[in-house]
Amino acid sequence: MATQIQEGELDCTNASRGVWLVKVPKYISQRWDKAPGNIEVGKLRIARTPSGQKSGQSGRPKLDVSFSLSEAVLAMEKSEAIPKDHKFVISNVNNQTLGVFSQTTPPANSNAVVPETEKLMMEGRVIQRAECKPEGSETYMKLKLEGFRKSAVPARMAKRLDDVVHVKPVANHRYNVEFTQKKKSEGKKVRDDKDKVMNVLFAAFEKHQYYNIKDLAGITRQPVTYLKEILNEVCNYNLKNPHRNMYELKPEYRHYKEDED
Structure with a gap:
């Protein structure tokens, strides 16, 4: 009796089934993506030969x-010919544990009495890895040559303009103007008295316990080099998370306001 798989559960009915993990060339995967589901895409032939056949010894069968x-896949695009015959280069997966999973999503417009839920299934365990490689044919050589030509074409090329294009030169670009105005509005940072800067720092640390150097420079409006000299005297610099690269007052300078009843 079949049981309904609830959302989030994994159906391991096919967990013991052995499957192959095969890497195919890009031109094959592109054709398969475009192929309809009712045509034959290819034929696989597996022959077993003794591994020690040439030396006259009997050994483990070799795949x-x-x-x-198929001809239907080859004829999908007349403009580009692709190789038909391929060989599998087999490799073992003894040192790995791989599995194949599938996810089935029910249709949005389903009117079933019992609504279907999303199904997660394990289709099998990978027992063999293989790489599908084309045989050295003239069609494959032409395909590789065309690929080299396309990769050699630069992404950007100079183009000649037949029409006259009038470009008005700009003395100063907009982003440069905005940056200059921002610097002028901030003004030149001049060193204030050390005690005055420390009072501003203590007032800031009464509101928050941790600050980074950028925020403190904006609060005190002091040069960063001068500010770091003062911070090294009254603050500790955190090198570990969760407050990494932030300053906090040293214990002897801490005085946080308590909440009034």
């Missing part, structure tokens, strides 16, 4: 896997 694309 000889070949793959051929």
